[in-house]
Each structure stands twice: as structure tokens, then as C-alpha cells.
Amino acid sequence: MLQRYLQPDVLAGISGLELVAKTVVDGFLSGLHRSPTFGFSQEFAEYRAYYPGDDLRHVDWNVFARSEKMYLKRYKGETNCQTTFMLDASASMQYGSGPVTKIAYAKYLVAALAYMAVGQRDATGLCVFDDDVRGWVQPSTRQGQLHRILNTLDKATPGKRTSFEKPFVHVREFLHRRGLLVIVSDLWENPETIVKVMEPMRHHGNEVVVFHLLDEQELRPKFKDPVLLEDMESGDTMEVTPQYAATEYKDKITSHCDDMASKLRGAGLDYTLVDTSRPLDEALRGYLAARKGRM
Amino acid sequence: MGFLSPWFLGGLLAVGLPLWIHLLRQHKTIPQLFSSLMFFEKRTQSSVKHRRLRYIALLLMRMAMILLLVLMFANPFYKRTLKAGEGTQAVVIVVDRSFSMRAGDRFQKAKDGAMSMISGLAPGRTARVLALGGSVEALSQATTDKGEMGAAVQSIQAGDARGSYGELIKTLKSLMANGPMEVHFFTDLQRTAMPPAFNDLRMPDNSKLVLHAVGEEQAPNFVVESAIAPRHIYDTKKARVHAIIAGYGTPAAKKTVSLVLNGKTLATKTVDVPANGRASAEFLGVEAPYGFSRGEIQIDGGDSLKADDRFTFAVERGDPKKALLIHDGRQARAALYIRAAIDASAEASYQIEVMTADSAANVSLSKYAWVLLADVAAPPASLEKALNDYVKNGGGVLLSMGPGSAARQRTLLADDPIDGSRYAAREGDLFQTAGEIDTGHPALRRAGKFEGVKFYQSVRVRPEKSRVLAKMADQSALLLERKIGEGHVLTFTSSLDNVANDFPLHASFVPFIEQSANYLAGLDEQAGTILVGSFVELRSDKSQTAAAEVTGPDGKRLLSLQESTSAPNFKVKDEGFYELKRPNGKQELIAVHADRRESNLERIPADAAVLWQKTGQGNETPAGASDPDSAAREEKRPLWPYLLLVLLIVALVESVFANRYLAGDPDDIKRRTEPKAA
Numbered sequence: 001m002l003q004r005y006l007q008p009d010v011l012a013g014i015s016g017l018e019l020v021a022k023t024v025v026d027g028f029l030s031g032l033h034r035s036p037t038f039g040f041s042q043e044f045a046e047y048r049a050y051y052p053g054d055d056l057r058h059v060d061w062n063v064f065a066r067s068e069k070m071y072l073k074r075y076k077g078e079t080n081c082q083t084t085f086m087l088d089a090s091a092s093m094q095y096g097s098g099p100v101t102k103i104a105y106a107k108y109l110v111a112a113l114a115y116m117a118v119g120q121r122d123a124t125g126l127c128v129f130d131d132d133v134r135g136w137v138q139p140s141t142r143q144g145q146l147h148r149i150l151n152t153l154d155k156a157t158p159g160k161r162t163s164f165e166k167p168f169v170h171v172r173e174f175l176h177r178r179g180l181l182v183i184v185s186d187l188w189e190n191p192e193t194i195v196k197v198m199e200p201m202r203h204h205g206n207e208v209v210v211f212h213l214l215d216e217q218e219l220r221p222k223f224k225d226p227v228l229l230e231d232m233e234s235g236d237t238m239e240v241t242p243q244y245a246a247t248e249y250k251d252k253i254t255s256h257c258d259d260m261a262s263k264l265r266g267a268g269l270d271y272t273l274v275d276t277s278r279p280l281d282e283a284l285r286g287y288l289a290a291r292k293g294r295m
Numbered sequence: 296m297g298f299l300s301p302w303f304l305g306g307l308l309a310v311g312l313p314l315w316i317h318l319l320r321q322h323k324t325i326p327q328l329f330s331s332l333m334f335f336e337k338r339t340q341s342s343v344k345h346r347r348l349r350y351i352a353l354l355l356m357r358m359a360m361i362l363l364l365v366l367m368f369a370n371p372f373y374k375r376t377l378k379a380g381e382g383t384q385a386v387v388i389v390v391d392r393s394f395s396m397r398a399g400d401r402f403q404k405a406k407d408g409a410m411s412m413i414s415g416l417a418p419g420r421t422a423r424v425l426a427l428g429g430s431v432e433a434l435s436q437a438t439t440d441k442g443e444m445g446a447a448v449q450s451i452q453a454g455d456a457r458g459s460y461g462e463l464i465k466t467l468k469s470l471m472a473n474g475p476m477e478v479h480f481f482t483d484l485q486r487t488a489m490p491p492a493f494n495d496l497r498m499p500d501n502s503k504l505v506l507h508a509v510g511e512e513q514a515p516n517f518v519v520e521s522a523i524a525p526r527h528i529y530d531t532k533k534a535r536v537h538a539i540i541a542g543y544g545t546p547a548a549k550k551t552v553s554l555v556l557n558g559k560t561l562a563t564k565t566v567d568v569p570a571n572g573r574a575s576a577e578f579l580g581v582e583a584p585y586g587f588s589r590g591e592i593q594i595d596g597g598d599s600l601k602a603d604d605r606f607t608f609a610v611e612r613g614d615p616k617k618a619l620l621i622h623d624g625r626q627a628r629a630a631l632y633i634r635a636a637i638d639a640s641a642e643a644s645y646q647i648e649v650m651t652a653d654s655a656a657n658v659s660l661s662k663y664a665w666v667l668l669a670d671v672a673a674p675p676a677s678l679e680k681a682l683n684d685y686v687k688n689g690g691g692v693l694l695s696m697g698p699g700s701a702a703r704q705r706t707l708l709a710d711d712p713i714d715g716s717r718y719a720a721r722e723g724d725l726f727q728t729a730g731e732i733d734t735g736h737p738a739l740r741r742a743g744k745f746e747g748v749k750f751y752q753s754v755r756v757r758p759e760k761s762r763v764l765a766k767m768a769d770q771s772a773l774l775l776e777r778k779i780g781e782g783h784v785l786t787f788t789s790s791l792d793n794v795a796n797d798f799p800l801h802a803s804f805v806p807f808i809e810q811s812a813n814y815l816a817g818l819d820e821q822a823g824t825i826l827v828g829s830f831v832e833l834r835s836d837k838s839q840t841a842a843a844e845v846t847g848p849d850g851k852r853l854l855s856l857q858e859s860t861s862a863p864n865f866k867v868k869d870e871g872f873y874e875l876k877r878p879n880g881k882q883e884l885i886a887v888h889a890d891r892r893e894s895n896l897e898r899i900p901a902d903a904a905v906l907w908q909k910t911g912q913g914n915e916t917p918a919g920a921s922d923p924d925s926a927a928r929e930e931k932r933p934l935w936p937y938l939l940l941v942l943l944i945v946a947l948v949e950s951v952f953a954n955r956y957l958a959g960d961p962d963d964i965k966r967r968t969e970p971k972a973a
Contacts, residue, residue, distance in 0.1 A: 249334050
């Protein structure tokens with residue numbers, strides 16, 4: 001029953017990102033019936049024989065008492081991970097054929113993930129960008145971090161054109177320890193350029209998760225009549241026929257998404273395509289499934 | 296097929312208007328925002344071109360609407376040949392019963408012709424009967440019953456009213472709404488019954504007129520055209536009756552003219568009437584008994600229309616009535632001039648009593664026909680109240696305002712504000728003259744323009760409650776009238792004593808005093824002789840609920856019980872004497888005579904009659920030779936109702952198309968007008 005609260009149009013009727021995030025996460029978790037400790041909690045994985053030099057704190061002394069052999073206890077997850085969210089607030093994110101625009105959907109998504117991350121006591125940060133950094137919250141575990149993130153999210157308004165280079169350089173300067181980097185964008189750029197910009201983030205030992213947000217009309221455009229389209233970022237106009245949009249454009253955008261997925265995954269980045277007309281939990285579930293596979 | 300108003304086809308030029316608008320209209324395509332045009336390519340098919348193509352249907356419908364509208368105005372018709380008995384025109388039988396039909400046996404011939412017409416109608420043919428007198432009367436509904444038609448014709452009586460062919464055509468046009476008709480008109484085709492414009496004789500379309508003329512082409516006729524007799528006789532020796540005898544189509548002849556009063560011939564004269572001309576006869580001295588008398592001017596007969604050989608008039612003989620002149624002791628001179636004027640008058644005779652305001656306060660005013668207040672500035676309160684009551688009960692008061700009245704704030708009785716007095720010296724040009732005068736008012740009808748009268752002093756009265764009848768040259772009021780209750784108050788803003796002006800020395804003084812006196816005494820309310828068809832006023836105030844009585848020439852009461860208590864007037868329909876008793880108790884005798892234009896029996900020219908018959912359907916059937924059932928006829932059927940229906944359908948379809956084409960993409964409108972989710 002709570003599933004319906006995760007519909008984008010329902011979330012659009014909820015004021016306040018904190019409430020949205022809480023609604024999303026609680027609804028999502030109650031539907032998942034799974035522990036939220038996806039790698040961040042201590043979970044037993046295996047025993048390994050002790051070798052000189054190993055940290056004695058990990059020795060299972062109960063086993064040693066019974067067998068007088070020293071074994072080390074190993075765990076699956078890491079705790080206190082640093083999670084940084086990067087939200088694309090370019091003009092194209094303002095688009096939305098339904099009741100919820102891409103930027104609104106992205107805010108819900110980031111808010112929900114931040115809510116979960118803060119709940120895990122992760123150091124959580126946020127970077128809002130278009131062609132430059134428009135909002136920055138230093139990753140931290142301090143009290144009130146969630147409110148700072150949500151407040152920055154709330155103030156984020158679509159700005160100019162997208163440019164990934166400058167914001168990513170900025171974020172890279174503040175990432176001193178390896179962690180999780182979550183990028184939410186519509187990625188209107190060549191896959192090669194995207195990979196070129198994001199791949200260095202991976203080299204620093206970070207896990208990079210990319211949410212590719214696209215509107216249903218962008219994925220499967222339906223025009224009754226020939227229309228004059230205006231680019232929201234460049235302002236260019238172009239007359240488009242319904243036939244072209246239904247055939248060639250659809251092929252091109254599908255090819256673009258496939259290309260983007262293969263190239264990003266090939267570079268070790270996690271890629272998830274999100275249709276903003278779909279419920280938010282589908283994106284979360286897809287993301288967690290992908291994360292689980294990698295852990 | 297043809298058009299009844301083909302000149303409207305010029306409106307077809309307007310068909311190009313939607314074409315022009317559609318071709319030159321700038322199609323503004325609203326750009327639709329999209330996140331990125333990265334994967335879009337330009338295609339040759341233009342949305343604007345596409346939209347223009349779709350607008351062609353709309354364009355054609357709009358052009359069709361204008362075309363249909365123009366065609367409707369052009370009033371197209373198609374001709375349909377009717378066989379005998381199919382789509383029959385209703386027959387309308389009209390019998391002329393105007394005064395001229397009394398000549399000879401015209402009326403009887405007209406009725407006989409109508410009866411034979413009815414008997415010749417095919418069985419089942421619908422007809423109705425009308426009579427033309429002072430108005431057109433429908434004597435039967437459309438019926439196939441010949442007996443009913445015959446009874447309607449037989450019930451028609453010769454009348455005294457003047458017939459008008461224009462009125463007949465108006466009635467026929469209103470009947471035309473029931474369908475095509477064939478009119479058979481039995482008349483003497485009198486020329487004077489024609490309307491001023493021949494176009495007013497035009498028969499309704501799709502109708503047929505057959506004229507059945509009765510009587511001779513030109514019947515010579517002598518007539519007493521008019522008789523002028525005094526309404527009131529006070530001195531029988533001074534009374535005069537003046538008559539005019541006319542001949543229409545007559546040779547020169549000697550006619551004997553008699554003055555008859557109450558059936559007794561008082562005097563006889565012989566006049567020579569020239570050929571087709573007029574002569575006058577005057578009788579001096581009318582020995583009328585006291586009360587109302589019925590007078591007649593008669594000529595010896597010899598022509599076919601005997602009803603116009605007499606002209607009736609009514610006179611009333613009485614003793615001179617009393618009138619009261621009130622002055623304040625300084626204005627006694629006015630009595631001299633008033634008396635002289637009354638004595639010089641032929642139609643007014645009053646005994647003037649003169650007294651001061653103090654004396655008049657103890658006198659009953661009801662016995663006086665009218666009262667003159669000669670510059671009475673401050674009458675006793677009892678006199679002022681008595682005057683007010685006197686006027687409210689129907690009395691008349693004439694106020695003359697000398698220098699004494701200028702001291703008052705408001706005028707007596709009329710209660711208009713006084714703005715002071717204007718004085719001038721007798722020397723030089725420093726005097727006022729009369730300006731605009733309402734010569735239609737009974738008190739000023741024959742007083743002229745007060746030519747040459749010099750006013751040296753006058754009181755400036757602001758007409759607040761009164762009506763201005765005459766003005767000075769400087770637009771200040773000279774004579775005012777106020778109606779109070781049943782009576783009248785005339786206020787003359789100067790005096791009548793040859794001091795403040797020299798009015799009494801001028802010729803206009805006598806008729807002014809005479810008519811004012813008669814007006815205030817209520818003696819001119821009704822003329823002694825009126826025309827048939829005129830209305831006689833019974834009560835001026837609807838609140839008067841006392842009964843009025845009217846007795847007709849035949850001695851019967853003409854008003855029902857309800858009419859006698861509420862009717863404001865009544866119409867006289869026949870010649871003769873009418874006795875009238877007004878709600879205020881006054882009795883009158885009124886003589887009614889026929890319009891003398893009916894006495895000219897000349898016919899309309901034959902070519903005009905033929906032309907008249909052609910105005911309807913253009914049927915050239917000669918008069919009297921018509922057989923409405925024998926031949927097949929053509930009927931014009933209008934097409935405009937069908938065009939209107941098509942126009943309505945096209946308009947509805949156009950609305951649907953226009954809504955669909957021009958409303959725009961609803962999704963796009965919604966996206967642009969609704970606020971974005973944050």
C-alpha cells in the first residue's frame with residue numbers, strides 16, 4: 001500500500017524534502033523486507049588464519065580458547081563510508097512532460113539516499129552544479145548534516161548549461177578519503193566526455209554511482225503534430241515531425257543510453273538509467289541491486 | 296429560378312474575405328521547450344505548411360457561410376406551376392362602404408357584385424369578407440361556407456367615414472402572412488381615397504388584385520363644403536353663419552341655400568356656383584332659442600349624393616356670463632379696457648363686475664365664469680383661499696402684474712418665484728417687445744405676435760411651476776399658465792391698464808382678451824363641428840370617475856357602463872348630432888359631418904387602376920373578367936428557409952472544426968500555464 005506513496009506525482013504533493021525522503025525510505029524499506037545494512041554494517045564473512053603482522057584486534061579469541069589456533073574474523077562491509085552526492089542543476093533538468101520535472105525527481109532521489117546515508121552515520125556531502133558549482137555541502141557526520149543537505153537541495157534551481165569538468169575538479173579536491181560518489185544527471189553529453197570526466201574519480205578509490213535521469217518524453221517522445229522545439233539550454237529551435245521523433249530519435253536515444261551504460265560500466269562506474277515517470281523505489285531497488293552485486 | 300433582390304448578389308465579393316485572411320494570416324507556431332535537441336534533425340515538412348493544409352476545410356466552410364448569407368439576402372425563389380385547384384389562393388372580398396358610396400346606387404351595386412362573386416366561387420374555395428370604411432373591418436374569417444360569406448356581405452352598411460386605399464393595402468399585407476391571396480375589391484375607385492404615393496398602393500407579392508368598379512366615371516356633385524357658426528350665441532342679432540357651397544364636376548348653377556335651426560328654416564338665399572367652383576353664403580342674425588340648437592345649412596338637391604347637401608352645426612344660446620375684475624384700488628383703469636374688448640368681441644359676452652380685493656373677499660366666486668386680478672399685490676387671506684378653491688374646482692383666473700406685484704416673493708396662485716421688476720422710460724427705445732408666442736394655445740390663437748406692443752414695465756417671473764406661453768424679446772416670461780386641479784391660471788407679467796404698456800391700444804388686445812376669457816371660462820373645450828372618425832375627449836384627468844354620457848344621432852347611448860366611468864375619449868363614426876354629458880356635469884351638443892373630400896366623386900384614371908392591379912402578381916386580367924379557378928398559375932416559392940437551414944448546419948460544423956484546429960495542443964497549453972513542481 002505504501003508503494004503508491006513513491007509515485008513521483010504523489011511525492012510532488014508533499015512539501016518539504018525531509019518528509020519526502022522519509023516517505024521514500026520508509027516506504028521503500030517496508031516493501032523491501034531487508035536490512036538496510038547494505039555493506040555499511042559489520043557482517044561476518046569468513047575466517048582466515050593468522051599471519052604475523054595481522055591486527056590482533058581481529059583475532060577471534062573464542063576460537064583460540066577452544067582450539068588454541070589463531071584465526072582472524074573478517075567482515076563484509078565497511079562502516080563510516082563518505083558519501084558525496086552530485087546533483088546536475090542545469091537548465092535541461094527543468095524539463096518534465098509529467099507533473100514532476102527531472103530536477104524535482106533528482107531532488108527526491110538525492111534526499112532519499114542522503115536520508116539513508118545519514119542514518120548509517122556516513123559522512124554525507126552534496127555538490128549542486130551546472131557549468132560551475134552552485135551549492136556545496138562538505139561531507140560530514142556532524143549533527144544537522146541532513147538538514148544542511150536538504151536545505152541546499154531545496155535551494156537548487158536549474159541554471160545554465162551543463163559542464164562536468166569544473167565541478168568534478170572541485171569535488172575531487174575535497175575527497176580526501178575514499179568513499180561513494182553518487183552523480184544524478186540527465187547526461188546530455190557524449191559518453192566519451194562523460195567517461196573522461198568521471199573516470200578519474202574512480203581512480204581515487206571511490207565508488208562512483210551514476211543515475212541517468214531521463215523523462216518519458218525524452219525516452220519515447222510522442223508528438224501528435226509537427227512541433228517547433230526549443231533547446232532549454234542553448235535556445236536553438238528546430239521543427240520536428242512526429243514521424244522522426246517516433247523512429248529515428250527513439251533509436252538514437254536508445255543507442256545513446258546503451259553506449260553510455262557500456263562505457264561507464266567499462267570504466268568501472270555504476271550506471272543506472274532512471275525514467276522519471278516510474279516510481280522512485282524502482283530506481284532505489286535497481287541501484288541497491290547493482291550495489292549488492294559489487295560488494 | 297430568380298432573385299427578388301438580386302442587387303444583394305454584389306455581396307459575393309465578400310466571399311474573398313476569408314480567403315484573404317487565410318492566405319495572409321501569419322501562423323505563429325509557439326515553440327515547445329525540450330531539454331536538448333542533441334538527437335533531433337531538421338526535416339523538410341513544415342508544421343506551418345501542414346497546418347495551412349488542414350485549414351482549407353475551415354476556409355471552405357467560411358466561404359460557404361458568406362455565400363449562403365448573400366444568397367439569402369438576394370431572396371432566391373423558384374417558380375412552380377399550380378394546376379387548377381392546387382395551392383389555391385385565398386379569395387378576399389372587399390366592399391367599399393365609405394361616404395362616397397352613398398352616391399346613387401353604388402353601394403347596392405357593390406354588394407350585389409360581391410354576392411354574385413361569392414355564388415361563382417368553386418365549391419371548397421376559401422374566402423373572407425372585408426369592409427373598407429374609416430378602417431378595414433374583417434366581417435368573416437376565412438371560410439368555405441358561402442352562406443357565411445353572403446351574410447357578411449349583407450351585413451355591410453353604408454358609412455359616413457372616409458375610405459383610404461392605403462389602409463386597405465396595409466391590412467392586406469398583414470393578411471398575406473397566411474399565404475397567397477386573390478383580392479376582389481368592389482369600390483367606386485374614388486380618386487381622393489388614393490394615398491399620396493402610388494407605391495403605398497403596391498399589393499403584396501404573390502397576390503392578385505381585381506378591381507370591380509361601380510358608379511360613373513365622373514358624377515357631378517354639389518356639396519355644402521363648410522359652415523362656420525358661433526359656438527355660443529349671446530346676442531342673436533350679432534350671430535353670423537357663413538357657408539361655402541362647392542361643385543365637383545358640375546356646370547355653373549344657381550343653388551338655394553337655407554339656414555335651418557331645429558328643423559325650422561330661418562333664412563334662404565340663392566347663390567351662383569360657378570362651374571366646378573365655389574360660392575359662399577352668409578346669414579346674419581340667428582334667432583336661436585335658449586339652450587342647445589341643431590343647425591343645418593342645406594342646399595337644394597339634384598345630384599346623386601344627397602348626404603352632403605346639408606352641413607350640420609350646433610350652437611348654444613345663453614345670457615352673458617359674469618366675470619369679476621378685482622383690483623387693489625389703483626388699477627381700476629384695467630376694467631375700462633377689458634370691458635371695451637369684451638364688447639367689441641363677436642364671440643365673447645361677459646358682464647364685468649369690478650370690485651376691490653377687500654370687497655371680493657366676501658363674494659362667492661363660483662358664479663363668475665372667470666376672474667381677473669389686476670395687479671393685486673396683497674389680497675386678504677380669505678380671498679386668496681377662495682381663489683385657490685375656485686381654480687381647483689375648474690375656475691379660470693387671469694393675473695395681470697403691475698408695479699405692485701413686484702414686491703411679492705412669489706406670484707399669486709401660480710406660486711412662481713419673482714425676480715424683481717424691470718422698468719423702462721417711455722422715451723427712446725428703452726422698452727421691451729414680445730418675442731416668441733405659442734400661437735397654438737387657445738388663448739393666443741388669433742392674438743398674432745403682439746406686433747407693435749411696447750412694454751415699459753414688467754415683472755420678472757421665473758417659470759418654476761408654470762408653462763411659458765409667451766416671452767419677451769429678452770426671453771423673460773410674458774404670459775404663463777399653470778393648471779391647478781380642474782382650472783387654469785394665466786399670469787400676464789405686465790398690466791392691462793395702458794400704463795405699464797400700450798397693449799390695450801393695439802389690435803391684438805381684443806382677440807387676446809376674448810380668447811383668454813373663453814379659455815378660462817371653459818367655452819372652447821370642444822368645437823361645435825367635427826369630422827366623422829374624430830375622437831372626442833371625455834375627461835382630461837383619469838382620476839375623474841364620475842360617469843360621462845354620450846347619446847348618438849339615433850338617440851342611443853354609445854358608451855357601456857364601464858366606458859362611461861373610465862374611457863378618456865370616444866370615436867364618432869356617423870354623421871349627426873351627439874349629446875355629450877361630461878364628468879363635471881357640463882352638457883354639450885356636437886355636430887358631426889362627413890369628410891368633404893368624399894364628395895369629390897371623380898375616379899382614379901383607368902391606366903392608374905390597371906397599374907394598381909399589376910402591382911401584385913402582374914395579372915392583366917381585365918376587371919370583371921376574372922375566373923380564379925379556370926387557369927393554371929405560377930407560384931413563386933422562396934428558397935431562403937432552406938438556405939437558412941444549410942447556413943445553420945455549416946455554422947455548427949465550422950464551430951467544431953475551428954475549435955479543433957485553433958484551440959492548440961491541450962498538453963502544450965497545460966504545460967505552459969501550470970506552475971512547475973519544485
